[in-house]
Amino acid sequence: xxxxxxxxxxxxxxxxxxxxxxxxxxxxxxxxxxxxxxxxxxxxxxxxxxxxxxxxxxxxxxxxxxxxxxxxxxxxxxxxxxxxxxxxxxxxxxxxxxxxxxxxxxxxxxxxxxxxxxxxxxxxxxxxxxxxxxxxxxxxxxxxxxxxxxxxxxxxxxxxxxxxxxxxxxxxxxxxxxxxxxxxxxxxxxxxxxxxxxxxxxxxxxxxxxxxxxxxxxxxxxxxxxxxxxxxxxxxxxxxxxxxxxxxxxxxxxxxxxxxxxxxxxxxxxxxxxxxxxxxxxxxxxxxxxxxxxxxxxxxxxxxxxxxxxxxxxxxxxxxxxxxxxxxxxxxxxxxx
Amino acid sequence: xxxxxxxxxxxxxxxxxxxxxxxxxxxxxxxxxxxxxxxxxxxxxxxxxxxxxxxxxxxxxxxxxxxxxxxxxxxxxxxxxxxxxxxxxxxxxxxxxxxxxxxxxxxxxxxxxxxxxxxxxxxxxxxxxxxxxxxxxxxxxxxxxxxxxxxxxxxxxxxxxxxxxxxxxxxxxxxxxxxxxxxxxxxxxxxxxxxxxxxxxxxxxxxxxxxxxxxxxxxxxxxxxxxxxxxxxxxxxxxxxxxxxxxxxxxxxxxxxxxxxxxxxxxxxxxxxxxxxxxxxxxxxxxxxxxxxxxxxxxxxxxxxxxxxxxxxxxxxxxxxxxxxxxxxxxxxxxxxxxx
Numbered sequence: 311x312x313x314x315x316x317x318x319x320x321x322x323x324x325x326x327x328x329x330x331x332x333x334x335x336x337x338x339x340x341x342x343x344x345x346x347x348x349x350x351x352x353x354x355x356x357x358x359x360x361x362x363x364x365x366x367x368x369x370x371x372x373x374x375x376x377x378x379x380x381x382x383x384x385x386x387x388x389x390x391x392x393x394x395x396x397x398x399x400x401x402x403x404x405x406x407x408x409x410x411x412x413x414x415x416x417x418x419x420x421x422x423x424x425x426x427x428x429x430x431x432x433x434x435x436x437x438x439x440x441x442x443x444x445x446x447x448x449x450x451x452x453x454x455x456x457x458x459x460x461x462x463x464x465x466x467x468x469x470x471x472x473x474x475x476x477x478x479x480x481x482x483x484x485x486x487x488x489x490x491x492x493x494x495x496x497x498x499x500x501x502x503x504x505x506x507x508x509x510x511x512x513x514x515x516x517x518x519x520x521x522x523x524x525x526x527x528x529x530x531x532x533x534x535x536x537x538x539x540x541x542x543x544x545x546x547x548x549x550x551x552x553x554x555x556x557x558x559x560x561x562x563x564x565x566x567x568x569x570x571x572x573x574x575x576x577x578x579x580x581x582x583x584x585x586x587x588x589x590x591x592x593x594x595x596x597x598x599x600x601x602x603x604x605x606x607x608x609x610x611x612x613x614x615x616x617x618x619x620x621x622x623x624x625x626x627x628x629x630x631x632x633x634x635x636x637x638x639x640x641x642x643x644x645x646x647x
Numbered sequence: 648x649x650x651x652x653x654x655x656x657x658x659x660x661x662x663x664x665x666x667x668x669x670x671x672x673x674x675x676x677x678x679x680x681x682x683x684x685x686x687x688x689x690x691x692x693x694x695x696x697x698x699x700x701x702x703x704x705x706x707x708x709x710x711x712x713x714x715x716x717x718x719x720x721x722x723x724x725x726x727x728x729x730x731x732x733x734x735x736x737x738x739x740x741x742x743x744x745x746x747x748x749x750x751x752x753x754x755x756x757x758x759x760x761x762x763x764x765x766x767x768x769x770x771x772x773x774x775x776x777x778x779x780x781x782x783x784x785x786x787x788x789x790x791x792x793x794x795x796x797x798x799x800x801x802x803x804x805x806x807x808x809x810x811x812x813x814x815x816x817x818x819x820x821x822x823x824x825x826x827x828x829x830x831x832x833x834x835x836x837x838x839x840x841x842x843x844x845x846x847x848x849x850x851x852x853x854x855x856x857x858x859x860x861x862x863x864x865x866x867x868x869x870x871x872x873x874x875x876x877x878x879x880x881x882x883x884x885x886x887x888x889x890x891x892x893x894x895x896x897x898x899x900x901x902x903x904x905x906x907x908x909x910x911x912x913x914x915x916x917x918x919x920x921x922x923x924x925x926x927x928x929x930x931x932x933x934x935x936x937x938x939x940x941x942x943x944x945x946x947x948x949x950x951x952x953x954x955x956x957x958x959x960x961x962x963x964x965x966x967x968x969x970x971x972x973x974x975x976x977x978x979x980x981x982x983x984x985x986x987x
Contacts, residue, residue, distance in 0.1 A: 377781070379906075424962065430970040431919045433720070435783075437906050445955030452951060553951060557902075565789055565970075574779050607723035607796040607897075614790025621778050621786075 323571035323624060324583040330616075331586055334593045342600045349476045354592040359481035360385065360544040362414025362588045364563045365570075366492040367536025369584045372567055373496075374529045375509040376432040380421065380439030381537040382559030386552070387443040388414055388541020393455040393551030396462065403461045411538050417443070418534015422527035436530075440560065447553035454552040457545060466546050481543040488539065493581045505529060509576030565617050566591045573624060590616065659916050659928045661967055665960075666931055669938045677945045692909045693941055701937035702825040703718035703728070703884035703901075708915070708929040709829075709836055710880030713873045715912050717853045718921025719773060721874060723882040724908055726791025726796035727765045728901025731885025733798035734758040736806055736895030745807040755814075759882045765791070768877015770871035784874075788905070795897035806893045815891030825887050831929075832883065836876075837926055846924075849873060853921025908935055914964055935960075 339346030355362070364381045371378045388410045395406045417642025421439050425432050457463070469477035478486075496502040504525045509517040516522050545551060570587030594612050598604050673680040673693075683692040684948045707724050714721045738754035747754065765787055772783035817824035840846030851859040852866040859866050884904070889895050913919060914935050915928025939960060943953040966972045 424965070428966060428972045430965050430969055431913075434721065434910070434913055434961065434965055437910070437964075438958040440906070441954035441961070442958030445952050445958065448951035449950060449955065452949060489805075561785060561788060564785065568782060568785075574782050605796065605801055607793040607801060610793035611790045611797075614788075614793070616787045617782065617789065618786045621772075621782050622776065625776060625778060 321470055323620070323627060324580070324586065326623060327570060327583060327586040327590060328429060329621075331590050331593060332598060334590065338593070338600060340595050345596075345600060347476075348473065350478055350596070352472065352478055352482070353434055354589050354596070355482040355485065356479045357547075357595075358588050358592040359479065359485035360540045360547060360560070361563065361566065361591065362485040362585065363488050363536050363540035364559065365566050365584045366488050366581060367533035367540075367571055368563045368567050369570070369579060369581055370492070370496070370505055370529050371432075372564070372572050372574060373509045373535045373576055373579045374505045374526060375512065376423050376425070376437065376526070376529065377564070377574075378418075378421075378439075378530060378533045379433065379436040379560045380417075380443055381533065381540070381563055382419065382556040382561075383440045383443035383447070384414055384534060384537035385544055385556040385559060386447050386554070387450075388538040389545045389548075389551040389555055390447045390450040390455070390553060391551075392542055392545055393457045394450050396457055396459040397534075403459060410542060411535060414538020414541070415531050415535040418537070419527060419531040421534070422530030425530065426523050426526045432530075434452045436497055444553070450553075451551070452553070454550050457551070462546065462549065479546070481546045484539070484543055487512075488536065489581055489585055496581060499529065501525060506577060509578070511577070550557040562591070562613070565613055569616055569620050571620070571624070659925055661891060661930070661964070662914050662916055662928055662931045665914070666935050666938065667966045669935065669942060672895060673718030673942055673945070675939075677942065680945065685821070688821060689823075690981045693849040693945070695823065697934060697941050699823040699827050700831050700941075701933050702823075703888050704904065704907050704911055704936060705829045705930055705933040706832060706880045706884040706887070707877075707904055708911040708933045709832055709926060711908045711912050712915070712917055712926055712929040713840070713849055713922050714780070714877045715853075715909070715919060716849045716915050716921055716924035717870050717873050718856075719853075719870065719873070720771060720909065720919070721784045722781060722905045722909075723765065723784040723787035723791055724877060724884075725901040725904035725906075726788050726795070727878055727881035728760050728855055728885040728888055728904055729761045729795035729883040729895075729897050730791050730798070731758045732889035732895040732900045733795035733804075733897050734761050735811075735886055735889055737798050739806055739808050740813060741804045741806060745809055747808045747811070751808060751811050753756060755811075755886055758886060759879060762882025762885065763875055763879045766875040766881070767871070769878065770874030773874060774867040774870040776846070792897055795895075795900070799895055799897050801897070804895045806889070806895075811890055812893060813890070815887045815889070818874060825891075828883065828887065832880065832928065832929065840926070845869075845924075850924065854923075865931055908953045910961060911936055913968075914961075915970070 312475030333353070349490070364385065368378060368381060391413065392406050392410045395401045395409065396403065416508070417439065421435050424430055424435050453566050465480045468480050470483060471477050471478065496505065504515065504520045504522070507518070507520055508522055508525060512522060537584075544555065566587035567584050568574065568587070569590055570585070572583060591613060598606060598609055680693050683690055683694065685691070711721055711724065730769070735754050735758035738749050738757055739751060742748065769784050769787060772778045772786070773780050813824055815825055819827060840849065848859070848864050848869050851862065851864055852869050856866055885901065887902055911932035912929045914932030915925050915930070917924045917928060936957070939957060940953055943956050944950065948956070
């Protein structure tokens, strides 16, 4: 009985995000003609596909109790490398995409190795990763590289029809696939459950004999992979690579994950919430564009305010749950998996 | 005064070594790195540049040190720099004749008050609402730049009020004025934390909050004021940044400063887990960052590529400070001795 109640409370945060999204969508529909359409909803996925991909990786990292600040500049680096390989080295996308994905994964793997093996703070190690990737962007090129590769052009302009004439872009489909796969991994694999267990209590996870070290490293590798994939999706979206792309995106990503109900203390959160977090982030931007007179900087202020609101909410839940339950998170996570 | 034993045990030694290595490297590879010239009674040279350009980061690092000592973190400082710069710029106004809209001192005090209020907001969230520091300050990190842009109405404001330029461009007794500001803030912080019990309270809160509470320390107030102080430091840094270029750019002022400041503190030997803090170490950390940047530029590396080098230095210093890495290295040597 109590357990069900607690599970309900934990999902409440996600429900609040869902409610918020519906209210915002409703408000927009009432206030602006032409706002309410299925396509406008799908556009949220199209315009924020790269953010969604980053947020999936970030959700895993945060659930494990860590943080990855390198995602924004890794996205830029992936975009730079792929556009330069395509346009300057004239390589086939067939090779370029795997190369970029492997690069992202190995950078993440390296950072995870440093964090786990030498017990270093993730904040600082991934901060250095942020610097490294940002600097490497300019090693590749100081200027914007426009992508003219026919395959990338075709993918960028492709529209996949969903119900009637409403469509999604290929990037959005990739993002949705990543979310679904991520959801499966987090719920139904040993790796996914171990991530929750580590976030709940690393010590307990070690004592339970879970592969803590390899899982922690893998989480950062996964985030690196997602950042690289996000970079490719971003390249589909903008058809260019530029070193300044995605600056500050790491904290936007963290903000969307938090709005989606994932606790920064680790152990609690799910990808469904993260999707809602990204949608809320997207709809704020759309609302401000529709409104017209408001400065686009209001997006930042509203997002900041939302993060504040959600943290306050989570704080209240945490107090309601008390410390007793927090200790059980790890045990429950393993039982469930 | 400071015994060799305590110095070698502390991490300050390693940051000093890192700084020394960088400087020695420059002796050999960068011509005229140490040359100081006197022009119009002012000192010029790379070393002066390092001190001068490092001033904002040093100021941020002073505030950040105390925050990190309480096992917190303040990632909003870069945005607060932009807010402070925006506030002072709009109050002085971009009048081409150089007549300030409000007296310059009033504008500066107002900007400092606003930045302190930003710090208080952070402090309230962390101490009273009990939010995680990184999230509590993330709010202002995200919203701060928006607020700065609202102040300046999304425009860059150019300032022409001459007296304001003294802050970032003036010289006193041959040295840049902002060095004195850093010195003053450092001295004051040092006196307050090391000559009174405040420093001990901060360390107590950071190393064991429960024990601190039981020994009668009001940890909530300590945390609150530490964040307020960090906001104030960011405000002063914002004034200097604005005065140096006589321009307020809500978008770029103080960009990535929070990361540099945190880096400076960590390089200086203060652990992110709170507890003991080293003000002087953080200053050395800031100097390492600035020297590194200057060295990289001296080698003709484009400024945009410089972060690559920075990243490797950070990783190296982190590894050197990691007990596990040290024992691993030690083990390698022990095994060699055993096998011979």
